[in-house]
Amino acid sequence: MPFEPKIVAFLCNWCTYTGADLAGVSRLKWPPNVRPIRVMCTGRIDPQFIVKAFREGADGVLVSGCHPGDCHYYEGNYKALRRVHLLKRMLEEFGIQPDRLKLTWVSAAEGERWAAVAKEITQTVRELGPLHLEVG
Amino acid sequence: MAKIKVRIDGKEVEVEHGTPVIQAAEKLGIDIPTLCHHEDIEPYAACRVCIVEAVRGKRRRMVTACNYPLSDGVEIFTDNERVLRTRRLILELLLARCSEVPVIKELAARYGVTSSRFGYDPKEKCILCGLCVRTCQDVVKAHVLGFAYRGGKRKVSTPFGREQCSDLCITCGACAHVCPTGAISIHDLSLDKGAVPEFTLGPKSAIYVPFAQAVPKVPVIDPDACIQMQTGGCSKCLGVCEPAAIDFGDEDKIEELEVGQILLTTGFQTFDARAMAQYGYGRYDNVLSSLDFEKMLNASGPTGGQVRMKNGQTPRAIGIIHCVGSRDVRHHRYCSRVCCMYALKFAHLVKDRTSAEVYQFYIDMRAFGKGYEEFYGRLLDEGVIMIRGKAAEVVEAPWSIGNGHEGYLAVRCEDTLIGKFREIPVDMVVLCAALEPNADTDKVGNIFSLARSPDGFFLEQHPKLNPVGTVNEGIYIAGACQGPKDIPDTVAQAQGAAARILALIAKGEVLLDPIRAAINEDLCGGCKVCNNLCPYSAISFNEEKRVSVVNETLCKGCGTCVAGCPAGAIKGSGFSDEQIYAEIEGLLADAGGK
Numbered sequence: 121m122p123f124e125p126k127i128v129a130f131l132c133n134w135c136t137y138t139g140a141d142l143a144g145v146s147r148l149k150w151p152p153n154v155r156p157i158r159v160m161c162t163g164r165i166d167p168q169f170i171v172k173a174f175r176e177g178a179d180g181v182l183v184s185g186c187h188p189g190d191c192h193y194y195e196g197n198y199k200a201l202r203r204v205h206l207l208k209r210m211l212e213e214f215g216i217q218p219d220r221l222k223l224t225w226v227s228a229a230e231g232e233r234w235a236a237v238a239k240e241i242t243q244t245v246r247e248l249g250p251l252h253l254e255v256g
Numbered sequence: 257m258a259k260i261k262v263r264i265d266g267k268e269v270e271v272e273h274g275t276p277v278i279q280a281a282e283k284l285g286i287d288i289p290t291l292c293h294h295e296d297i298e299p300y301a302a303c304r305v306c307i308v309e310a311v312r313g314k315r316r317r318m319v320t321a322c323n324y325p326l327s328d329g330v331e332i333f334t335d336n337e338r339v340l341r342t343r344r345l346i347l348e349l350l351l352a353r354c355s356e357v358p359v360i361k362e363l364a365a366r367y368g369v370t371s372s373r374f375g376y377d378p379k380e381k382c383i384l385c386g387l388c389v390r391t392c393q394d395v396v397k398a399h400v401l402g403f404a405y406r407g408g409k410r411k412v413s414t415p416f417g418r419e420q421c422s423d424l425c426i427t428c429g430a431c432a433h434v435c436p437t438g439a440i441s442i443h444d445l446s447l448d449k450g451a452v453p454e455f456t457l458g459p460k461s462a463i464y465v466p467f468a469q470a471v472p473k474v475p476v477i478d479p480d481a482c483i484q485m486q487t488g489g490c491s492k493c494l495g496v497c498e499p500a501a502i503d504f505g506d507e508d509k510i511e512e513l514e515v516g517q518i519l520l521t522t523g524f525q526t527f528d529a530r531a532m533a534q535y536g537y538g539r540y541d542n543v544l545s546s547l548d549f550e551k552m553l554n555a556s557g558p559t560g561g562q563v564r565m566k567n568g569q570t571p572r573a574i575g576i577i578h579c580v581g582s583r584d585v586r587h588h589r590y591c592s593r594v595c596c597m598y599a600l601k602f603a604h605l606v607k608d609r610t611s612a613e614v615y616q617f618y619i620d621m622r623a624f625g626k627g628y629e630e631f632y633g634r635l636l637d638e639g640v641i642m643i644r645g646k647a648a649e650v651v652e653a654p655w656s657i658g659n660g661h662e663g664y665l666a667v668r669c670e671d672t673l674i675g676k677f678r679e680i681p682v683d684m685v686v687l688c689a690a691l692e693p694n695a696d697t698d699k700v701g702n703i704f705s706l707a708r709s710p711d712g713f714f715l716e717q718h719p720k721l722n723p724v725g726t727v728n729e730g731i732y733i734a735g736a737c738q739g740p741k742d743i744p745d746t747v748a749q750a751q752g753a754a755a756r757i758l759a760l761i762a763k764g765e766v767l768l769d770p771i772r773a774a775i776n777e778d779l780c781g782g783c784k785v786c787n788n789l790c791p792y793s794a795i796s797f798n799e800e801k802r803v804s805v806v807n808e809t810l811c812k813g814c815g816t817c818v819a820g821c822p823a824g825a826i827k828g829s830g831f832s833d834e835q836i837y838a839e840i841e842g843l844l845a846d847a848g849g850k
Contacts, residue, residue, distance in 0.1 A: 155843045164828065177844045177847025178847065194727050
């Protein structure tokens with residue numbers, strides 16, 4: 121059976137989640153590999169959530185929020201930017217390829233962009249293969 | 257003091273013993289000429305022009321009316337033969353010293369003296385009356401002026417002879433004001449360097465009403481110009497104010513008010529047109545900013561509403577340059593919105609009050625409001641010349657000097673509609689300066705945690721759905737501080753903000769979203785990391801308990817603090833850590849994770 125990656129996506133309520141909803145309403149096709157979790161703002165995302173996701177068996181994690189300058193809560197997405205970039209460097213030390221964690225900006229009107237982002241990360245992680253995390 | 261009766265020129269008057277003759281004569285309506293006399297200063301009797309004859313019994317003598325004290329039994333003659341003869345001689349002597357001073361010539365001519373056998377000096381203006389010295393010492397109390405040398409060499413001077421510019425001088429102008437001959441003058445050296453004083457176009461005293469439309473319309477004292485505040489002297493205003501409203505000991509007070517909502521209407525400032533040196537603001541006398549011109553056109557302004565050049569002549573042509581500082585990548589990219597309309601207003605008023613040609617140098621004509629386009633049409637009918645093209649520079653036109661006038665300024669521009677470069681001769685240029693955010697917008701923004709949009713003005717919560725609110729609940733902005741706008745729009749915004757405020761007050765309660773953060777006191781370590789993370793300044797530090805506290809009303813539930821807390825002491829209701837972990841586990845239940 122070909123490998124189907126499991127990707128957990130943390131989406132901010134006001135922008136990307138709504139954008140993904142728009143993609144659905146527009147009947148756009150995007151891979152079921154991407155499993156969304158809604159948060160109010162990407163600033164809510166604790167790096168521990170991302171680590172937890174990898175531990176629970178995710179092969180990839182996507183964080184997506186409002187475009188810089190457009191955050192509904194003014195600058196939450198900047199905090200997410202800082203945390204994700206720092207975490208990426210740490211994950212490398214743990215043997216998790218940095219490409220498995222992706223940060224994107226998708227606005228509420230960008231249904232098509234969401235579909236493209238979902239397809240892209242699914243393809244990237246599929247090529248990387250399953251993540252065999254050694255925990256001990 | 258005892259009252260006495262004296263006779264002056266045959267008329268009787270009752271005065272107090274010791275009153276100077278000149279005051280008693282004033283009571284009778286008898287005018288005695290003076291030069292060195294001033295009611296606020298001790299009489300000096302330097303000029304001798306007020307000489308009169310005093311008679312007591314058989315003894316007669318010539319005395320100076322300004323300081324001779326009247327006593328019982330004295331009779332005064334102010335214009336008998338001897339007095340007139342003596343006065344003519346005195347005036348002849350004065351005329352020899354200051355032969356071309358208008359006041360002296362006129363006074364001498366009044367007594368029939370037109371030339372002097374004692375000599376002729378067209379340059380000297382000072383009559384050594386001492387008014388400037390006494391004013392500076394007794395009224396202003398700056399002690400800058402004094403007499404130097406003796407005899408023929410006597411003159412008024414400053415310490416170390418620095419007469420061109422004494423650093424002790426506080427430039428109050430009192431000496432220039434009291435000088436009877438115009439021998440002493442005040443010159444603002446900073447103007448030579450092209451500095452534009454804050455209030456151009458007219459003199460201003462230290463105590464003044466800013467303008468006729470000031471609110472409140474009461475005089476203010478300029479602490480830099482007020483003599484009392486610099487030397488402790490003068491204080492003349494205290495004496496004339498009947499309700500005793502002047503208090504020099506007044507100080508700024510800081511008051512603390514507890515309020516539920518705040519509305520900011522801090523306005524804008526005008527772009528300093530000196531930054532665009534090619535337009536000559538601050539270099540050429542007749543290049544004015546829009547605010548300067550507005551002052552000039554005002555009926556209660558320095559020219560009474562008349563349009564005048566610096567030399568007092570009426571301009572033959574006026575050029576109005578749009579977009580100075582606006583729509584400019586080097587200064588402000590935005591459009592200042594109000595300039596096209598006030599430029600048209602200026603044109604209309606100039607056409608109304610003068611026969612000058614008016615040229616408008618514009619990029620676009622933005623007549624967006626009610627009646628605005630119709631007004632523009634009217635201006636076209638009035639013969640205002642519209643040139644579509646950005647003005648490149650303003651220069652002095654050398655070819656135009658002569659023929660009795662000082663020459664034109666020339667506006668060099670591109671006329672894009674005919675595709676040619678043009679040089680338009682004008683007498684006066686008005687620059688439509690941009691509206692920009694106040695210089696202290698940063699500071700004010702920090703106090704109220706207000707963001708700024710890229711143009712520098714305060715950021716509204718939503719440009720369409722919430723133009724008067726800010727991201728902080730309870731703080732509103734209205735008017736030009738939110739962005740350049742004209743009066744109708746400002747009033748509309750202000751009324752809107754007021755309505756929002758009143759609605760909240762009337763409701764009496766605020767609905768809170770259940771999705772918000774709360775800090776567990778027991779877990780909080782007091783690190784204050786969360787305080788700075790909150791975009792709504794909703795987290796404060798409780799000094800007594802040494803823990804951070806979330807203000808429920810301000811918290812929007814974004815969760816940034818929840819994620820940032822190193823101790824995990826903050827619970828984000830609705831999106832708590834436990835809930836999100838559960839979601840992750842659920843989503844990956846089929847993944848066989850560790």
